[in-house]
Amino acid sequence: MCLICDRIEMIKNGTNPYFVRELETGYVVIGDHQHFRGYTLFLYKNHDKTELFQMELKERAKFMEEMSIVAEATAKAFGPVKMNYELLGMGDAHLHWHLFPRRQGDIGEYGNKGVGPVWSYPMEKMYDDRNRPTEEELEDLKAKLKVELDKLL
Numbered sequence: 001m002c003l004i005c006d007r008i009e010m011i012k013n014g015t016n017p018y019f020v021r022e023l024e025t026g027y028v029v030i031g032d033h034q035h036f037r038g039y040t041l042f043l044y045k046n047h048d049k050t051e052l053f054q055m056e057l058k059e060r061a062k063f064m065e066e067m068s069i070v071a072e073a074t075a076k077a078f079g080p081v082k083m084n085y086e087l088l089g090m091g092d093a094h095l096h097w098h099l100f101p102r103r104q105g106d107i108g109e110y111g112n113k114g115v116g117p118v119w120s121y122p123m124e125k126m127y128d129d130r131n132r133p134t135e136e137e138l139e140d141l142k143a144k145l146k147v148e149l150d151k152l153l
């Protein structure tokens with residue numbers, strides 16, 4: 001089983017503390033690490049496709065539309081300067097969007113003097129345990145995002 005499928009299974013069992021809301025094509029979750037405050041993911045419901053171009057046109061359009069709504073809600077909830085969108089998958093091929101709220105100075109001087117992609121920032125810093133939200137912070141992040149999602153859906 002893949003990591004994303006594991007997390008989705010936890011959502012279905014009611015044991016995923018990061019879960020925010022279910023949409024038609026995927027699940028909205030708060031990221032495990034919050035160096036980029038408000039970092040959110042949108043997990044596609046199915047493991048059977050690993051590329052956008054493999055999806056039926058209608059399903060693809062819905063998935064993209066819902067991802068945009070999640071990004072908008074994330075922006076409204078956490079007030080970044082700019083949203084960054086990423087669909088990667090060399091580690092976990094299961095389709096999942098990384099939605100990063102970006103702010104001035106959030107990667108220091110790394111990555112083209114701080115304006116490059118989030119991955120310019122050293123992984124050991126990004127994934128430092130100190131960037132894990134406390135239970136209270138996590139509840140706050142989820143509540144803020146949920147309010148904005150509810151307005152858009």
Ligand SMILES: [Zn+2]
Pocket residue numbers: 001002003004005006046047094
């Ligand atoms: Zn999977």
